[in-house]
Amino acid sequence: MTNFAICLEDVWLKYRVPEETIRSFKEFVIRRVRGTLGFKHFWALQGLNLEVAKGEVLGVVGRNGAGKTSLMKLISRVVRPTKGRVRVVGRVAPLLGLGAGFHDELTGRENIYLASAILGFSREDVSRRFERIVSFAELEDFIDRPLRTYSSGMRARLGFAVATDVPPDILILDEVLAVGDAPFQEKCKARIRQFRENGATVLVVSHHASTIQALCSRAILLDHGRLLFEGPVAETLRKYQDILAQPPMSAAAS
């Protein structure tokens, strides 16, 4: 079969952004009547070609607005490309959404079920894995308390434990490893290392050169929605430094 985990062929992604942020319907109607309602089409990704092999650990760098998040959204199926083709083999664990499915009034226990359901797991499946999730998050004593009493570290632990309990085929790390205290971070890193050893593909999105260097075998550099460079980590990071030194250009818009 295929030997890639992620394959993007000539991918274009268009955002439709209003020229000014209109947040009220009243304003929208007024502008529509006046005829001053305009939309900008913003190409977040422009003809991106990328192949990530199974088991590869790929770093993604680029300035703000370079298209890193758009790339992640395409891979996690949240958006579809405007043009081009995206293929993904396997289950994607979106670590960029840690704790997004939590509800403050619910207990930790109920939140585990809720967040898992959002990830598409069935209730009985979660019941079977429940104890393991709780013990990884080290929340045995707090599991029946409402989430609003949790500290932010505890929430992050719970989020990570739920999202990574079933080994994913593709893991997206988006600046999330700053969760919990140092021992817990070590635990997260160990778990990610274990996924890698078992052949999972990992995408690391980070501004920190050190994180990319420590984890990745290859890196890509995005700028203005285009793939500027693709290659060994050290070289990509050097190019990235060059770009950062340049004065920022205005956003590509048509």
Add this chain to the structure above:
Amino acid sequence: MSGAFLYDSQQQRHPVIDAWVELGRFRDLLRMLVGLSLTVRYKRSLLGIAWTLLNPLLHMLVLSVAFSTLFGDRLPRYPVYVLAGLMVFEFFSQTTTFAVNQLTWGSALLGRVYVPAAVFPLSAVGTSLVQFGITCIPLLLIMLFLKNPFSWALLFLPLPVTLLAVLSLGFGLALAALALSFNDLVNMWGVLLRVWYFLTPVMYPESIIPPSARWILVANPLHHLLICIRDPIYLGRLPDPHHFVVSAVWSLVVGLVGWWYFSYRRFEFALQV
């Protein structure tokens, strides 16, 4: 889960169909969201889920005290008349507003995890259906107490209630999709609902509407649905078929348009966040 699972953006179903198919996989989430909204809303309140019952009952009580003498001649067993009407209108207003709330909560997820966005408005419908079912118990007790006729026509009820659910879902989907772009829409909807409530014969008899204003009733889908649901309960007879046909057409059209519009904008939600 196996690694053979392949996602190909070029072989995806049309978003309108895809939203429907994907819901099957997220049944558990839907069930859970319904359970949550029934319990969480009252989690820190003294009476808990009893509020579900108390709200329409108190409403009915106030209206009965105020209007029983005024409308009593034309509407004997007024509490039954009012409660049946309130249940229909509350279903509609609650579902549509709650659909917006649910999607607003869920919108934080849509840009990150692949979730069929329609589960959020759908869970609002599920919640209202459960509440409707619960409120049937006091309704039955009041009917017994006031010696309201019981008839086989009651068995017809699931049909118009389903239509009511579809109509509410259609409005809820469209409203929720719009409300993500326009913050003030929810407030405007609240005002509109209030006006709508007074234009629908929930607490007064239809006959007080002068002939010159009858077109308001004819144009109001909730009026037709109200009759389809209230006639079997209050009068113990099947509604006039034309009300049922009009209700069905309204529900199907609004339901489909709402679904279409919502699933069409689904990928925009993800980009906005």
